[in-house]
Amino acid sequence: MVLYQIYPRSFADSDGDGAGDLQGVIDRVGYLELLGVDGVWLSPIMRSPGADHGYDVSDPRDVDPLFGDVDTLRHLVEALHAARMVLIMDLVPNHTSVEHPWFDAALAAGPGSPERERYFFRDGLGEDGSQPPNNWPSVFGGPAWTRVTEPDGTPGQWYLHLFAPEQPDLDWSHPDVGDDLDETLRFWLDLGVDGFRIDVAHGLAKPDDLADLPDDVEIAQLVVDQRDARWDRPGVHDVHRRIRAVVDEYPGAATFGEVWVGPVDRFARYLRPDELHFAFHFALTGAPFEAGAVREAIDSTLEASRIAGSAPTWALSNHDVVREVTRYGNGTLGTARARAMLLVELALPGITFLYEGSELGLPSDYSIPHDRLTDPTWERSGHAEMGRDHCRVPIPWEGSRPPYGFSTSDHTWLPMPASWGCLTVEAQIEDPESTLSLYRAAIETRRAWPGPRSASVEWYGAPSGCLAFRRDDGVVCALNTSDRSVPLPRGEVLLSSGPLPSGPLASESPTGGVLPPDTAVWLRPH
Known part of the structure; x- marks a missing residue:
């Protein structure tokens, strides 16, 4: 399958308030058909105050009014x-919003109450309890603890939040937490939703002692070593078994985990037959545009898939990372490399996720005024990190100036660049050389293939700076990341990410052509 991630706040605005909504997605279903994708991953639309743009959920069984209502979601399904x-749908089981009724009740009930046992409330250190209970950092910057004011007005306990203070972590050892999620899963599955992408799937269990981390453990969300007790705890697998048991009541429904776990043997544990159906392995997302690094990322993902006996998933970007055009160098260079990597990604066996706007070749390299930044990372890092807003800017649909048909309002929730007129859907849809046309052709071509029988590839020998692999259905993908042209491999060219000119090396090529730098090609051997 090829699944398309929609960040609904930035996809299409139907009511003119400057933010995208569910009706906007409904209005653009025809575009998704034209693109050729098999489905949609919808980023959070549950009721939320929006401190982290929907990942702080106040009611997990309702749609936030910003996007519509439950009936609108039903119409979209x-x-x-x-x-x-x-x-x-996106599912957020690690934490709630501070505006969730459970958290309100916990604050009102005070220390030692049953209401506080659903979260991680702890006394502070020091004689007056003014120091956090441990040294855990938040992913968004600063400590992972915030002190509350007790009902009597005095400084009181601290609560754990691995992300923003508005996102208190749930204690999955409490029976209420699992029971409530069971109800949430059935609510959306009964509505017709086909499955869930599970946020922070590797972080749903915490150690009993909440001991300090070693001083040299990194803050990053990615598991950098096994000493980081915030992530990848053994108890997390019991949570996924519980989720799977409910989802299995609905034939055809599936779960996709966000699993930031590097070692492939540990990653594969999340894909055991009674846990997640699929999990995001982010090796390819983070790989630089170098043949060796790309091959290593592919091999590690396929190895995790082999160990787990599950189909691999692939993504070059999402709502949390720098867009591929910018990551690969920006401008003409970055665009060429992003187009080449698309062919690599779509040639690999498994499930491919495309992030909205990648099909337009959108970059994320322009300046957003500081007073318009919305990502909590900006404030939590003391303005040291810009955050993720640059990869969440609304989609340009048509016209030559903002808001490019995204909205009828000029004041979109994030500002849109004045230079995107050439990147709109309207500007690209009829251009056979555009990035949008390449995406459509690649998805259509891939769909016509018989499909691989296994999650493996056969590597070819390739010149320095290049790689080539063959699927078991015979399709060959070749990528040139070097700074020189190389002879084009033998076979019928099915699709290329850029022009394939003849040149001085043509006489060395069995096809009489060359593969230029920053280009990929699909071939079928004669």
């Missing part, structure tokens, strides 16, 4: 199903 596409 129906529209996608009518177009033979699936809908995967």
Whole structure:
């Protein structure tokens, strides 16, 4: 399958308030059909105050009014199903919003109460309890603890939040937490949703002692070593078994885990038969545009898939990372490399996720005024890190100036660059050389293949700075990351990410052509 991630706040605005909504997605289902994708991963739309743009959930069984209501989501499910596409919802089981009724009750009840046992409330250190209970850092910067004021007005306990203070972590050892999530899963599955992308799937269990981390443990969310007690605890697998048991009541539904775990043997544990169906392995997302690094990322993902006996997943970007055009160098260079990597990604066996706007070749390299930044990382890092807003800017649909048909309002929730007129859907849709046309051709070509029988590839010998692999259905993908042209491999060219000119090396090539730098090609051997 090829699944398309929609960040709904930035996809299409139907009511003119400057933010995208569910009706906007419904209005653009025809575009998704034209693109050729098999379904949608919808980033959070549950009721939320929006401190972390939907990842701080105040009511997990309602749609936030910013996006519409439950009936609108039902209509979207129906529209996608009518177009033979699936809908995967974002699920946030690690934490709630501070505006969730449970957290309100915990604050009102005071220390030692049953209400506080659903979260991690602890006394502070020091004679007056003014120091955090441990040295854990927040992913968004600063400590992972915030002190509360007790009902009597005095400084009191601290609560754990691995992300923003508005996102208190749930204690999954409490029975209420699992029972409530069971209800949430059934609510959305009964509505017709086809599955869930599970946020922070590797962080749902905490050690009993909440001991300090070693001083040299990194702050990053990615597991950098096994001493980081915030992530990848043994108890997390019991949570996924519970989720799987509910999802299995709905034939065809699936779970996709966000699993920032590097070692492939540990990653594969999340994909055991009674846990996640699929999990995001981010090796390719973070790989630089170098043949060796790309091959290593592919091999590690395929090895994790082999160990687990599950289909691999691939993504070059999402709502949390720098867009691939910018990551690979920006401008003409970055665009060429992003186009080449698309062919690599789509040639690999498994499930591919495309992030909205990648099909337009959108960069994320322009300046957003500081007073318009919304990512909590900006404030939590003391303005040291810009955050993720640059990869969440609204999609340009048509016209030559902002808001490019995204909204009828000029004041979109994030400002749109004045230079994107040449990147709109309208500007690219009829251009056979555009990035949008390449995406459409690649998805259509991939769909016509018989499909691989296994999650493996056969590597070819390739010149320095290049790689080539063959799927077991015979399709060959070759990538040139070097600064020189190389002879084009033997075979019928099915699709290339850029022009394939003849040149001085043509006489060395069995096809009479060359593969230029920053280019990939699909071939079928004669």
